[in-house]
Amino acid sequence: QRRVREAVVSTQSTGGMEEMVELKEEMFNESIKEYQRYVTTVKSVLKHRDNLQVEKNFYTASVLNKQKDLEKLEASEPGKSFATFFGKSPAQVKEEKMSKLQQEITTLSNHGERAGDALVVASAAVRSDIERWNINKEKDCRALFSNLSSAHIDFYNKSIAVWQDLITSIDRD
Numbered sequence: 826q827r828r829v830r831e832a833v834v835s836t837q838s839t840g841g842m843e844e845m846v847e848l849k850e851e852m853f854n855e856s857i858k859e860y861q862r863y864v865t866t867v868k869s870v871l872k873h874r875d876n877l878q879v880e881k882n883f884y885t886a887s888v889l890n891k892q893k894d895l896e897k898l899e900a901s902e903p904g905k906s907f908a909t910f911f912g913k914s915p916a917q918v919k920e921e922k923m924s925k926l927q928q929e930i931t932t933l934s935n936h937g938e939r940a941g942d943a944l945v946v947a948s949a950a951v952r953s954d955i956e957r958w959n960i961n962k963e964k965d966c967r968a969l970f971s972n973l974s975s976a977h978i979d980f981y982n983k984s985i986a987v988w989q990d991l992i993t994s995i996d997r998d
Contacts, residue, residue: 848976852969863958870951877944884937888930895926 898919 844976844980849973852973856965856969860962867951867955867958870947870954874944874947874951877940877947881937881940881944884933884940888933888937891926891930891933895923895930898923898926 901919
C-alpha cells in the first residue's frame, strides 16, 4: 500500500495534472479571446452594413414619394399659387414644380444607386470574411484539439511509466 501511495503521489507530483489544467486554460482562453475580438469586429461591420441598408431604403422610399407627388402634380389642373401673384402663369408654376421634382428624383435615385452599390460590396465583403473565418476556425479547432490530445497522451504515458515502475518494483520484492 505504501508503494501504491508513493506511485499516486509520484503521478500527482510530476505536475502532470497542473500542467494539463494550465495548458487547457492557455489554449482555450487564447482562442476564445480571439473569437470574441472577431465577433466584436463582425458586429461593427454588420452594423455598418445595416446602416448602408437603411440609407438605401431611405433613398428608395424618398424616390417613391417624390414619384407619387409628381404623378399627383401631373394629374392636377394648374391652379393659383403664390407665384402667380408675381406674374407667372399657373401652367408655368406647375412645370417648374414638375421639373424640380424630376431633378430631386434623379438626385435621390443616384444616391440610392450608390448606396445600393456600397451595400452589395459590404455584403460580399462580410460574406467572404465570415466564410474565411469559418475555414480558419475549423483549422484552429483541429489544431487546438490535436495539441490537447497530444498533451493528454503525454500525461497518461507519464502516468503509465510511473505505474509500470511501481509494478516492476513490487515484482522485485
